Amino acid sequence: MARVEFKNVTKRFGGTRALKDLTLTVEDGEFFVLLGRTGAGKTTALRSIAGLEKPEEGSVLIDGVDVGDWTAAERDVALVLQQYSLYPRLTVRGNLEFPLRPKGRRMSEDEIARRVERAANTLQITHLLDRKVERLSGGEMQRVSIGRAIVREPRVFLMDEPLSALDAKLRESLRVELKALHHELGATFLFVTHDQVEAMSMGDKIGVLRSGRLVQVGTPSDIYERPANTFVARSVGSPPMNLIEGTLSGSAANLNGISLPVAIGMAGGAGPLTFGVRPEAMVLEQGAPGEARVFDIEDQGVIKILSLDFGETRLHATVPAGTHVKRDEIVRFGWKPEKVLTFDRNTGRNLAFA
Amino acid sequence: MAEVKTTREVVMNRAAIAAVFVALIVMLTPIYWIASTAFKPRSLATTAPPTVFFEPTLTPFAKLFVRRSQMREPVDQETYDAAPWWEQLIYDDGESVVRNRRSGEITPSGYWDRYKNSLIISIISTFLAVSMGTLTAYGFSRFKVKGENDWLFFILSTRMLPPVVVAIPMFLMYRAVGLHDTHLGLIILYTAFNLSFSVWIMKGFIDEIPREYEEAALVDGYTRLQAFIKIVLPEALTGIAATAVFCFIIAWNEYAFALMMTNRNAQTAPPYIPSQVGSGLPDWSVIAAGAFLFLLPVAIFTFLLRNHLLRGMSFGAIRK
Numbered sequence: 001m002a003r004v005e006f007k008n009v010t011k012r013f014g015g016t017r018a019l020k021d022l023t024l025t026v027e028d029g030e031f032f033v034l035l036g037r038t039g040a041g042k043t044t045a046l047r048s049i050a051g052l053e054k055p056e057e058g059s060v061l062i063d064g065v066d067v068g069d070w071t072a073a074e075r076d077v078a079l080v081l082q083q084y085s086l087y088p089r090l091t092v093r094g095n096l097e098f099p100l101r102p103k104g105r106r107m108s109e110d111e112i113a114r115r116v117e118r119a120a121n122t123l124q125i126t127h128l129l130d131r132k133v134e135r136l137s138g139g140e141m142q143r144v145s146i147g148r149a150i151v152r153e154p155r156v157f158l159m160d161e162p163l164s165a166l167d168a169k170l171r172e173s174l175r176v177e178l179k180a181l182h183h184e185l186g187a188t189f190l191f192v193t194h195d196q197v198e199a200m201s202m203g204d205k206i207g208v209l210r211s212g213r214l215v216q217v218g219t220p221s222d223i224y225e226r227p228a229n230t231f232v233a234r235s236v237g238s239p240p241m242n243l244i245e246g247t248l249s250g251s252a253a254n255l256n257g258i259s260l261p262v263a264i265g266m267a268g269g270a271g272p273l274t275f276g277v278r279p280e281a282m283v284l285e286q287g288a289p290g291e292a293r294v295f296d297i298e299d300q301g302v303i304k305i306l307s308l309d310f311g312e313t314r315l316h317a318t319v320p321a322g323t324h325v326k327r328d329e330i331v332r333f334g335w336k337p338e339k340v341l342t343f344d345r346n347t348g349r350n351l352a353f354a
Numbered sequence: 355m356a357e358v359k360t361t362r363e364v365v366m367n368r369a370a371i372a373a374v375f376v377a378l379i380v381m382l383t384p385i386y387w388i389a390s391t392a393f394k395p396r397s398l399a400t401t402a403p404p405t406v407f408f409e410p411t412l413t414p415f416a417k418l419f420v421r422r423s424q425m426r427e428p429v430d431q432e433t434y435d436a437a438p439w440w441e442q443l444i445y446d447d448g449e450s451v452v453r454n455r456r457s458g459e460i461t462p463s464g465y466w467d468r469y470k471n472s473l474i475i476s477i478i479s480t481f482l483a484v485s486m487g488t489l490t491a492y493g494f495s496r497f498k499v500k501g502e503n504d505w506l507f508f509i510l511s512t513r514m515l516p517p518v519v520v521a522i523p524m525f526l527m528y529r530a531v532g533l534h535d536t537h538l539g540l541i542i543l544y545t546a547f548n549l550s551f552s553v554w555i556m557k558g559f560i561d562e563i564p565r566e567y568e569e570a571a572l573v574d575g576y577t578r579l580q581a582f583i584k585i586v587l588p589e590a591l592t593g594i595a596a597t598a599v600f601c602f603i604i605a606w607n608e609y610a611f612a613l614m615m616t617n618r619n620a621q622t623a624p625p626y627i628p629s630q631v632g633s634g635l636p637d638w639s640v641i642a643a644g645a646f647l648f649l650l651p652v653a654i655f656t657f658l659l660r661n662h663l664l665r666g667m668s669f670g671a672i673r674k
Contacts, residue, residue, distance in 0.1 A: 052569050073575040073577065084570075087585060152575075
């Protein structure tokens with residue numbers, strides 16, 4: 001168990017900077033999710049902790065100790081990857097034993113057997129122990145690679161999109177298992193993903209990365225309710241937050257000719273703004289000020305997700321499943337004023353954070 | 355379900371089999387020729403048209419390994435009966451084994467020594483070229499090397515020059531440093547020939563091995579070298595086998611430099627075998643016997659590694 005810190009870490013690959021002045025703390029025992037798109041630098045961050053990349057500037061600390069000069073082996077972290085994470089030519093048992101057998105570790109055979117047994121039990125892969133790795137399904141492979149991480153009882157678990165290659169059902173069940181595992185081990189987990197659902201459902205804390213920069217760190221509800229800027233607002237939530245351009249006058253938002261109420265004391269000022277509102281904070285009712293055309297209806301059983309064309313802007317609204325609407329129907333909409341956020345239209349910054 | 359084939363498919367199939375058959379005949383005839391000549395008595399080796407059916411004899415092999423001389427008159431019966439079977443075969447051909455005047459021991463021909471030289475030089479140079487090549491390829495594949503492409507091109511460019519062009523300067527240099535007619539000299543030469551080839555082929559194979567495997571091992575507490583030995587080498591085995599066969603064949607068959615750089619001590623079999631043509635009437639069946647034995651190591655080596663080779667020849671076939 002350990003606390004992991006990045007201090008002003010910058011990493012370059014040729015001309016591009018994969019990490020730009022990254023400062024971040026993952027507390028001991030935390031399940032921290034780094035969320036970002038492909039190329040945002042999340043994998044580089046993970047590899048810098050593992051010792052597989054050497055940052056040009058800044059330092060990486062584990063438990064307060066700068067590990068910059070430590071080899072990957074000395075750092076005592078475990079890494080679970082999306083693919084290629086198991087050693088071919090070995091059985092499942094061989095793979096689980098592999099991390100316990102380096103010369104430096106000097107572990108007794110009894111201890112190795114005991115740990116393999118326990119990891120296999122935890123992950124319910126005991127029946128697979130003598131199988132060759134090539135003969136495992138994708139889900140089984142990922143289970144084994146998680147097992148390979150836990151046998152060592154490392155200080156930190158690093159996971160690089162371990163669930164991305166799996167199908168949806170399996171992903172969901174492994175998500176739950178991973179959370180349970182984290183709970184049971186109480187170890188520090190650093191989990192990298194591009195999937196906001198994974199991030200929201202698993203993380204104690206989420207760090208949103210964009211082009212090597214940390215945009216926001218917070219609990220899932222922080223990130224969801226109070227995104228630092230429009231990028232984060234669009235990154236989490238499915239469908240994403242609606243962003244509507246407009247201006248503020250007093251306690252009303254002027255959007256493309258219509259006026260919707262906002263909370264009193266709303267940050268904004270006179271300049272051009274972007275209003276942000278989650279689909280579930282949209283209200284469809286007779287006599288509401290907004291007017292939009294229904295573009296698409298997605299029936300998800302419990303709720304319906306409507307795509308609405310409001311002028312040039314495409315909006316999403318979630319409504320109860322019982323709502324009857326048709327394509328191309330003109331509907332009237334409003335919003336819940338207390339749920340509305342304002343962003344600076346030029347910088348995208350959440351004005352409530354000023 | 356039974357496989358249904360159209361007439362067209364059947365015809366194509368037969369045509370393909372016929373083509374393979376013709377190709378096989380073209381390729382195997384020289385080998386058959388050498389092998390059959392090696393078992394022919396001297397009198398049948400050069401008949402025209404060639405003798406196809408004959409009683410095979412080991413006389414050429416017996417002659418191959420010892421020094422002989424022509425006999426003016428037939429050997430007396432007593433000596434003949436006392437001689438071992440192989441010596442009798444030589445007597446039968448009207449020749450006698452040359453013996454040391456004082457000790458009476460037979461004097462071996464140069465063949466076995468040359469053969470040993472070939473084995474020593476080829477095996478060691480193959481080992482060196484493949485192991486150095488694998489390590490170099492690993493370095494290029496896994497680390498950022500400054501001017502990587504330039505280095506790789508430089509390595510490749512060493513093969514662009516026909517080796518014979520530098521034969522004379524090499525010869526003079528070897529004489530100057532005392533490497534002329536030494537095993538070490540040829541080993542260095544053949545290793546240098548094969549190294550560029552080995553680096554390039556092995557780089558291809560190692561590039562195919564996902565680096566995630568080693569990185570996982572590094573994180574798991576292994577050193578770079580241990581990860582290389584435990585993870586990379588087993589995965590690269592097919593490539594190593596293919597490269598080793600190629601290097602071995604090149605070293606084993608090399609003629610021009612062996613002819614020039616050696617004369618007695620370190621001479622390999624390729625320049626020796628034809629040199630036997632020169633003395634007196636060429637005894638083609640003895641030469642064929644020498645060539646036949648010379649074919650064996652490559653055939654055996656290739657046969658032993660055939661499983662690896664089949665996979666190794668098709669680049670990129672490593673399972674991802």
